[in-house]
Amino acid sequence: MPSLLATVLKRLGWASVVLAGLSILIFSLVRIMPGDPARLALGPTAPEEVVERYRERMHYNEPLPVQYYFWLRQVLHGDFGMSTVTKRGVSQDLAEFMPATLELVIWAGIPPLFFALLLGVLGAMYKNRWPDYVIRFSSYIIIATPTFVWAVLFLLIFGYWLPVLPSIGGRLSMGLAVPTVTGLMVLDALIAGQPAAAWDAFAHLLLPSLALSLGHTMQEARLTRSYMLENAGKDYITMVTSQGVPRDVVNRKFLLRPSIIPTVSIMGLDIAAIFGNAFLVETIFNWPGMSRYAMNAILGKDINAVCGVVMVLGVIFIMTNLLVDVIVMILDPRMRQSRSK
Amino acid sequence: MDESWKETLKRSWLKYSESKITVLGLAIVAGFVFLALFGERLVPYPEHIGSFVDFANAGGAPSGAHPFGTDLIGRDVLSRIVGSFRNTLLMGVIVLCISAPVGFMVGVIAGYNKGKLIDTILMRLTDIFLAIPPLVLALAIASVLEPNMTNSMLAITVMWWPWYARLSYGVASSLRTENYIIYAELTGVRLPHIIFREILPNCLSAMLTKMTLDMGYVIIMGATLSYAGLGEQAPKPALGSMISQGVKYMPEQWWLTVFPAIAIIVLILGFNLFGDGISNMLGTDES
Amino acid sequence: MRGMGEGEILLDIKDFSVSFDVYGKKSHVLDGITFRVRAGERVGLVGESGCGKTTTLKAILRVLPKNAVIGGGSVLFGGRDVFGMARPELDDMRRRGAGMIFQDPSSALNPVFSVKSQFLTALRYANPPGTPKERLYEIAAEALDSVMLPDPHRIMDSFPYQLSGGMKQRVCIAMTIAAGRRLLLADEPGTSLDVTIQDQILRLINKLVSEKGLSVVMVSHSVGVIRESTNYVNIMYAGTVVESGATDDVFGNPMHPYTTALMSCVPKLTGGSIAQGIPGRVPDYMNTPAGCRFAPRCPRAKGACHERKPPHAEAAPGHYVSCHFASEAV
Numbered sequence: 019m020p021s022l023l024a025t026v027l028k029r030l031g032w033a034s035v036v037l038a039g040l041s042i043l044i045f046s047l048v049r050i051m052p053g054d055p056a057r058l059a060l061g062p063t064a065p066e067e068v069v070e071r072y073r074e075r076m077h078y079n080e081p082l083p084v085q086y087y088f089w090l091r092q093v094l095h096g097d098f099g100m101s102t103v104t105k106r107g108v109s110q111d112l113a114e115f116m117p118a119t120l121e122l123v124i125w126a127g128i129p130p131l132f133f134a135l136l137l138g139v140l141g142a143m144y145k146n147r148w149p150d151y152v153i154r155f156s157s158y159i160i161i162a163t164p165t166f167v168w169a170v171l172f173l174l175i176f177g178y179w180l181p182v183l184p185s186i187g188g189r190l191s192m193g194l195a196v197p198t199v200t201g202l203m204v205l206d207a208l209i210a211g212q213p214a215a216a217w218d219a220f221a222h223l224l225l226p227s228l229a230l231s232l233g234h235t236m237q238e239a240r241l242t243r244s245y246m247l248e249n250a251g252k253d254y255i256t257m258v259t260s261q262g263v264p265r266d267v268v269n270r271k272f273l274l275r276p277s278i279i280p281t282v283s284i285m286g287l288d289i290a291a292i293f294g295n296a297f298l299v300e301t302i303f304n305w306p307g308m309s310r311y312a313m314n315a316i317l318g319k320d321i322n323a324v325c326g327v328v329m330v331l332g333v334i335f336i337m338t339n340l341l342v343d344v345i346v347m348i349l350d351p352r353m354r355q356s357r358s359k
Numbered sequence: 360m361d362e363s364w365k366e367t368l369k370r371s372w373l374k375y376s377e378s379k380i381t382v383l384g385l386a387i388v389a390g391f392v393f394l395a396l397f398g399e400r401l402v403p404y405p406e407h408i409g410s411f412v413d414f415a416n417a418g419g420a421p422s423g424a425h426p427f428g429t430d431l432i433g434r435d436v437l438s439r440i441v442g443s444f445r446n447t448l449l450m451g452v453i454v455l456c457i458s459a460p461v462g463f464m465v466g467v468i469a470g471y472n473k474g475k476l477i478d479t480i481l482m483r484l485t486d487i488f489l490a491i492p493p494l495v496l497a498l499a500i501a502s503v504l505e506p507n508m509t510n511s512m513l514a515i516t517v518m519w520w521p522w523y524a525r526l527s528y529g530v531a532s533s534l535r536t537e538n539y540i541i542y543a544e545l546t547g548v549r550l551p552h553i554i555f556r557e558i559l560p561n562c563l564s565a566m567l568t569k570m571t572l573d574m575g576y577v578i579i580m581g582a583t584l585s586y587a588g589l590g591e592q593a594p595k596p597a598l599g600s601m602i603s604q605g606v607k608y609m610p611e612q613w614w615l616t617v618f619p620a621i622a623i624i625v626l627i628l629g630f631n632l633f634g635d636g637i638s639n640m641l642g643t644d645e646s
Numbered sequence: 647m648r649g650m651g652e653g654e655i656l657l658d659i660k661d662f663s664v665s666f667d668v669y670g671k672k673s674h675v676l677d678g679i680t681f682r683v684r685a686g687e688r689v690g691l692v693g694e695s696g697c698g699k700t701t702t703l704k705a706i707l708r709v710l711p712k713n714a715v716i717g718g719g720s721v722l723f724g725g726r727d728v729f730g731m732a733r734p735e736l737d738d739m740r741r742r743g744a745g746m747i748f749q750d751p752s753s754a755l756n757p758v759f760s761v762k763s764q765f766l767t768a769l770r771y772a773n774p775p776g777t778p779k780e781r782l783y784e785i786a787a788e789a790l791d792s793v794m795l796p797d798p799h800r801i802m803d804s805f806p807y808q809l810s811g812g813m814k815q816r817v818c819i820a821m822t823i824a825a826g827r828r829l830l831l832a833d834e835p836g837t838s839l840d841v842t843i844q845d846q847i848l849r850l851i852n853k854l855v856s857e858k859g860l861s862v863v864m865v866s867h868s869v870g871v872i873r874e875s876t877n878y879v880n881i882m883y884a885g886t887v888v889e890s891g892a893t894d895d896v897f898g899n900p901m902h903p904y905t906t907a908l909m910s911c912v913p914k915l916t917g918g919s920i921a922q923g924i925p926g927r928v929p930d931y932m933n934t935p936a937g938c939r940f941a942p943r944c945p946r947a948k949g950a951c952h953e954r955k956p957p958h959a960e961a962a963p964g965h966y967v968s969c970h971f972a973s974e975a976v
Binding site for chain 1: 380483484486487488490491492493494495496497498499500503575579582583586587599602605606609610613616617620623624625627628631632
């Protein structure tokens with residue numbers, strides 16, 4: 019598929035443009051924050067000469083474009099500078115906190131998609147019969163519930179009233195330890211040959227990832243259902259039916275694929291929303307991910323850390339979208355042509 | 360004329376009420392609007408909406424006098440929930456009424472000049488805004504600014520307009536080559552006329568549908584920022600901040616979280632159903 | 647006796663009615679359609695857009711939309727009632743009996759599957775079980791060749807978006823004739839395409855029909871097309887057959903006022919201009935006239951027309967008209 023490769027390369031080039039724009043946006047946003055970054059970094063008691071020297075060293079006295087140049091040069095070397103809150107390298111902090119967030123987002127993003135497709139297909143198959151009504155009715159309520167409300171309700175119900183699942187205890191129960199390979203706890207436990215630890219890590223993931231995914235799952239299910247029903251009336255389905263292809267073959271082969279494409283193609287946006295919501299869900303479940311770090315950075319006006327977090331999220335988001343696009347291109351040949359936009 | 364207007368209204372209602380559940384949505388929305396307008400006068404303890412303290416009744420469980428219980432300083436939770444509706448609804452309306460026209464203008468200008476430099480600049484800018492997880496952008500903006508309701512609305516508006524830009528871009532770039540637009544250009548009609556008289560009517564129903572469908576999401580986003588402490592500040596009530604305060608006192612004082620949570624769910628449910636109804640009525644797909 | 651030829655009766659539609667459930671109301675689209683197709687015959691259905699032509703074709707293959715309700719009458723294919731057929735019999739009719747060519751080839755091919763994938767799946771069920779895949783591929787390639795598509799192998803590997811409208815329509819025709827079906831149901835073939843392409847498609851269908859001795863039901867809103875390519879015609883108005891007979895008889899001596907009006911619209915007979923050609927519009931199917939459905943637009947309508955439905959009566963040998971005043975028209 020040479021056209022597929024060409025499209026991917028083109029997208030990668032485009033992604034770098036977006037990232038450059040994003041970096042400018044974030045950089046200017048952070049620099050217009052009120053307050054003197056050098057003073058904030060060194061604290062109120064530092065002598066003025068030291069602060070001035072720091073300003074000099076960090077190029078804070080130069081015009082903004084020059085500051086941006088120095089900052090970008092650093093970033094391209096993987097160095098986001100020092101965090102004024104943790105007094106460590108931002109990259110080091112990100113490497114420590116990011117895997118926990120990533121694991122949460124992966125569990126909240128990918129397995130639920132399959133449930134969503136299943137529910138959507140069921141809803142369409144049993145249109146206006148009880149399974150459809152149950153799915154539709156529950157989807158209205160589930161979609162209307164904000165993610166942080168799910169998290170709070172889960173904490174109340176499963177954390178306090180019916181404490182059957184771990185709710186506020188990080189990623190693993192006390193006394194368990196798993197050597198870090200990928201940073202994804204369940205995977206690492208399996209690699210280390212500790213199924214019990216893997217199960218424990220999964221149990222810890224369950225409530226926060228469920229809180230993150232419920233709304234999206236039902237939304238994706240609704241979308242799948244409505245496309246299944248819409249496409250079922252299309253000529254290309256009538257055509258194969260009228261030629262005597264059995265109904266289950268028509269549904270399984272010719273109806274399913276075009277109907278799931280729109281759902282799959284919004285996955286990139288869903289993942290972005292899950293990342294955003296993860297900030298709150300992590301706080302509620304005391305999940306040792308990026309959120310506390312980022313929140314502290316935001317509240318403490320820790321410029322380097324804020325830039326680092328947003329840039330890394332931007333990169334992850336763009337990569338996710340690229341991956342989603344590739345999957346869509348595999349499912350839908352029309353997308354393989356390089357689009358003009 | 361009068362007759363046909365009635366006819367249109369009747370048909371619109373038939374289409375809107377095609378699915379009975381959207382009628383429920385309309386009822387919920389109407390109820391919330393009513394409470395937002397007059398709720399402050401109807402609640403049992405109007406003074407509890409502000410900075411009122413009554414330690415004698417602090418942390419009381421739901422009872423006859425306080426059906427939803429009282430908070431840590433003795434304020435009636437029911438009154439505070441109802442008292443938060445006005446700002447919650449205002450937030451949705453204001454955010455959408457700013458981001459939709461801004462997005463429309465950006466999209467129309469880019470789409471109308473498709474292929475030119477201005478198109479590239481505007482739409483790439485739009486893409487950049489869309490490249491940041493929305494809540495993260497809103498959190499970053501809201502944190503740079505003073506935490507209050509106005510700034511949280513600003514933060515949400517900044518992340519919301521690109522969607523409208525995309526929508527009107529699609530319409531404008533496809534209409535650009537239509538004969539009636541070309542004809543208008545040839546006869547020397549000025550650009551504002553083309554934009555507002557020729558292009559706007561063609562995206563109006565899609566924009567209105569999107570706006571009603573977005574109401575619930577904007578309210579969710581506002582509540583989320585408020586939960587993070589970046590929205591309406593104390594002593595004024597906001598559903599998000601009420602829940603985040605209540606979380607600290609779970610599970611004993613569960614009513615501090617559960618009732619505001621239910622209020623949010625019902626509110627958003629109402630707007631989502633209402634949006635579905637409007638989209639049925641105006642005949643555009645919800646996607 | 648109706649129909650001209652003496653061949654075996656392939657398709658026999660008798661007093662067939664269909665309505666659609668729309669928002670809980672009934673839309674009476676087909677009202678007592680009657681016509682026959684004998685082996686080797688070319689039958690035309692002509693009328694304005696929205697008069698129920700496509701619904702008639704879909705009914706023959708029992709692929710009506712889900713909200714369709716059969717109001718009465720029957721559709722017999724090879725003497726068997728299509729709506730009474732058991733699954734295997736219905737499958738057999740669809741696979742080897744009759745096949746439909748859709749109006750818009752772009753919507754008739756699945757956009758996300760290759761031509762090969764769609765073609766071979768259809769052929770797999772139309773051929774004896776266990777037919778090797780290579781054989782199916784050969785049949786498909788031959789069919790593509792017979793509809794005069796160059797380089798069948800490349801076409802097989804293509805996706806619909808890579809083909810032009812005319813090519814897609816040819817692919818659809820190839821899929822319909824490949825399995826040896828005896829009756830083609832052509833729904834305004836090529837109307838959505840360029841006029842020259844449309845002409846080529848019509849010629850192709852006519853050629854295939856005469857070469858393979860197929861029967862065809864040709865649907866069109868164009869009197870010209872029907873005149874050229876059929877030997878028997880049914881004029882449809884608002885879900886009823888208003889006039890039928892040998893093509894030359896009907897157009898040479900039109901007896902129904904609607905036929906006359908339709909012919910006076912030639913040559914600019916397209917969906918848009920016909921409304922100008924004949925005053926008024928096709929009636930609201932939710933609220934059909936009690937008498938003749940054409941009465942509200944008919945220049946000669948009298949009291950009886952608004953009260954009673956005219957019978958489809960033989961006004962001249964082999965020439966049937968549904969009009970209370972058919973004789974006056976002559």
